[in-house]
Amino acid sequence: MTLVLFLGALEIGLIYALVALGVLISFRILDFPDLTADGSFPLGGAVCAVCIVNGIDPWIATFAAAIAGGLAGLVTAWLHVSLKILQLLASILVMIALYSVNLRVMGSPNLSLLGEPTIYEPFINADASNQLYIQPLFVLGFVIVAKVLLDWFFNTEVGLAVRATGANLRMAKAQGIATGKMIFLGMALSNALIALGGSLYVQTQGGADMSIGVGTIVIGLAAVIIGETLIPSKRILVITLAVIVGSILYRFFIAVAL
Numbered sequence: 001m002t003l004v005l006f007l008g009a010l011e012i013g014l015i016y017a018l019v020a021l022g023v024l025i026s027f028r029i030l031d032f033p034d035l036t037a038d039g040s041f042p043l044g045g046a047v048c049a050v051c052i053v054n055g056i057d058p059w060i061a062t063f064a065a066a067i068a069g070g071l072a073g074l075v076t077a078w079l080h081v082s083l084k085i086l087q088l089l090a091s092i093l094v095m096i097a098l099y100s101v102n103l104r105v106m107g108s109p110n111l112s113l114l115g116e117p118t119i120y121e122p123f124i125n126a127d128a129s130n131q132l133y134i135q136p137l138f139v140l141g142f143v144i145v146a147k148v149l150l151d152w153f154f155n156t157e158v159g160l161a162v163r164a165t166g167a168n169l170r171m172a173k174a175q176g177i178a179t180g181k182m183i184f185l186g187m188a189l190s191n192a193l194i195a196l197g198g199s200l201y202v203q204t205q206g207g208a209d210m211s212i213g214v215g216t217i218v219i220g221l222a223a224v225i226i227g228e229t230l231i232p233s234k235r236i237l238v239i240t241l242a243v244i245v246g247s248i249l250y251r252f253f254i255a256v257a258l
Contacts, residue, residue, distance in 0.1 A: 013251035023220030039098025044195025069195020
């Protein structure tokens with residue numbers, strides 16, 4: 001494998017590590033089968049791309065994308081908690097609806113970012129000689145921050161309540177936990193991470209496209225399963241690390257196969 005292929009696989013693996021962390025929250029911690037990821041990933045990319053094209057600072061655009069993803073997660077949670085729609089069906093409804101939303105946001109099936117500023121641009125040389133290294137390092141920074149914040153959050157009182165809601169809903173209710181609010185919080189956090197991954201992806205690839213979300217949930221689940229198989233643990237600190245490693249290995253397997 002060449003250095004270019006290696007760094008490319010590492011970069012995409014790290015971007016999808018954010019997706020995997022989001023999938024971990026919904027599937028493993030909340031026990032909520034959520035397919036919204038296939039819509040929230042391109043939603044993050046669409047919002048980020050449109051903001052950048054319209055002259056908004058790339059950092060603001062990146063975090064606006066995460067907020068948009070969080071809102072998508074809230075809609076899925078609302079359909080389940082308030083309207084009593086089955087978890088899987090609620091997520092499918094939002095995922096399908098987001099195809100129209102994403103198209104409306106972008107105004108076209110794809111949107112180019114070539115020549116537009118990104119969060120990487122200020123740190124890349126004029127001849128782009130260090131671009132191969134800068135982008136993976138930047139994404140690694142996002143992943144480390146996300147992991148540290150998740151490790152901290154899930155050891156707080158609210159984080160433990162979210163974990164309790166996913167582990168045993170009835171018992172959590174009996175203990176006085178507002179399980180509905182915990183589902184809202186967990187789903188918003190999950191899809192915010194996934195959309196953040198989408199925003200970084202479009203800035204890396206140089207454009208947003210309607211099709212980038214296809215198979216997102218499969219990649220996220222594969223990363224979680226690979227990570228949990230290779231590094232089994234009950235500690236949240238190790239679980240989040242395992243998921244990140246699983247995502248990177250998944251991309252390396254694909255690169256090697258190709």
